Amino acid sequence: MIDYNFIAYDFMTDFNGPSRHYPNPYYPAGVYDADKPQYKYGPESAIYPNLTLPCTLYDEAGNSIPDGFYMVVLSDDRKFLELYQSNELKARVRVVKLVEKMYTDEELREEDEIIARMQKAKEKKKLKKYNRALEDLTAFKERKAANSYADILDSGKGYYILKYNLGGIKAEAVIQK
Secondary structure, three states: OOOOOHHHHHHHHHHHHHHHOOOOOOOOOOHHHHOOOOHHOOOOOOOOOOOEEOEEEEEEOOOOOOOOOEEEEEEEOOOOEHHHOOOOEEEEEEEEEEEEOOHHHHHHHHHHHHHHHHHHHHHHHHHHHHHHHHHHHHHHHHHHHHHOOEEEEEOOOEEEEEEEEOOEEEEEEEOOO
């Protein structure tokens, strides 16, 4: 007499591995990229301007920032411009000049009205109206970020000027050569 359960078990062990037979699958050692905080809580990369750094920059301690592409983000306290590469913070530069645009009441109300329409459609479970409001919100954000840029200029006096503009906020920082 042949035990068919034993044969089926050997067949599954050979092709699928032993991890499929445990009631609670094991969690491998280490951290997945999705579990890292820069992926969960990092800045939205589609909004912020990109900067092409033309040369390697050094600080007083001899640390370097290699040339390449960086995403420039104004910190929450608006005291630093942060350079991100692959969603990892590479450098922070102190802001020396900050100018904020004054918005009219109509400009401030427009985004609030779109968000209110989205919430109302969500409560009433109207998918078409919700999608239309979501498209309007995306278009509003794209229009707001259309004039955003980040640029680095050589002053010719031993330092670089990092300029940043996003949605009515202009900031400048100084980086020594």
